[in-house]
Amino acid sequence: MVAALALFGLSLPCKTGTVSLPAALLVVFWWKRGRLEWRRDF
Amino acid sequence: MVPWLVFGAAAGLFSGWIEQHYLGAKGQDFELPFLARRLVAGRAIWFYLGKLVWPFDLNFIYPRWTSDAAVWWQWLFPLGVLALVAALWFLRQWTRAPLAAWLFFVGSLFPVLGFVNLYGAFYKFVWDHWQYLPGLGLIAPAAVGLVQARNWAAIRMRGAGPALMALLGGILGALTWNHCRMFRDDQTLFRATLARNPGAWMAHFNLGDILLRIPRREPEAIA
Numbered sequence: 001m002v003a004a005l006a007l008f009g010l011s012l013p014c015k016t017g018t019v020s021l022p023a024a025l026l027v028v029f030w031w032k033r034g035r036l037e038w039r040r041d042f
Numbered sequence: 043m044v045p046w047l048v049f050g051a052a053a054g055l056f057s058g059w060i061e062q063h064y065l066g067a068k069g070q071d072f073e074l075p076f077l078a079r080r081l082v083a084g085r086a087i088w089f090y091l092g093k094l095v096w097p098f099d100l101n102f103i104y105p106r107w108t109s110d111a112a113v114w115w116q117w118l119f120p121l122g123v124l125a126l127v128a129a130l131w132f133l134r135q136w137t138r139a140p141l142a143a144w145l146f147f148v149g150s151l152f153p154v155l156g157f158v159n160l161y162g163a164f165y166k167f168v169w170d171h172w173q174y175l176p177g178l179g180l181i182a183p184a185a186v187g188l189v190q191a192r193n194w195a196a197i198r199m200r201g202a203g204p205a206l207m208a209l210l211g212g213i214l215g216a217l218t219w220n221h222c223r224m225f226r227d228d229q230t231l232f233r234a235t236l237a238r239n240p241g242a243w244m245a246h247f248n249l250g251d252i253l254l255r256i257p258r259r260e261p262e263a264i265a
Contacts, residue, residue: 005172016054017172022046023047025046031140034138
């Protein structure tokens with residue numbers, strides 16, 4: 001989890017477009033499970 | 043995801059600040075009423091979708107359109123986006139995939155839809171490279187659909203599936219090969235840009251500047 005966050009942090013200065021990755025991941029979670037839950041997804 | 047959202051938001055705000063204070067994306071050239079920005083966003087979304095579906099005549103600089111909230115047909119773009127979201131929301135009781143793909147696409151495009159001043163918008167509101175990442179949201183499910191179509195065709199028509207995949211790959215490969223030639227050097231790039239968009243003043247200016255540096259090409263540079 002920490003490694004993923006660190007890699008995301010490294011991606012930000014490489015390509016600004018990656019700022020929307022967290023929102024995109026939330027969309028993917030909703031697609032897979034049909035709902036978002038605060039404890040599990042946030 | 044909270045740290046991710048905080049990281050992303052902070053990086054987005056910082057990037058916007060850099061665009062405005064270091065790159066110069068502020069002032070009269072970037073002033074757009076809020077309603078006009080919605081029109082830009084709606085039209086840009088359809089533009090990007092169109093270039094994904096029909097990737098022909100890609101250009102370095104597309105014409106910079108004028109957004110005017112008083113022109114009724116310009117509202118069709120954002121209203122069309124909302125109508126599609128409503129349709130996909132209704133469809134979600136059978137499958138969530140189309141709405142998820144659309145939200146991924148539009149959500150990832152959001153930073154470049156005109157709500158934030160970006161220096162690139164000085165030349166035009168849309169750039170092909172701005173949709174490299176958002177495009178994944180539609181390309182991935184489209185690829186799944188193609189594989190399913192190939193499997194369907196393979197059952198009914200022997201050899202049809204691989205032939206269709208080879209044809210599509212060939213077309214896309216040829217388009218990519220042809221597009222790459224446009225970026226061979228600056229002069230080629232700006233000439234190709236002007237061939238597809240004669241009104242691209244930045245390409246006129248840069249091509250003229252290149253020709254001025256070449257002996258005996260001054261008349262062409264001025265022309």
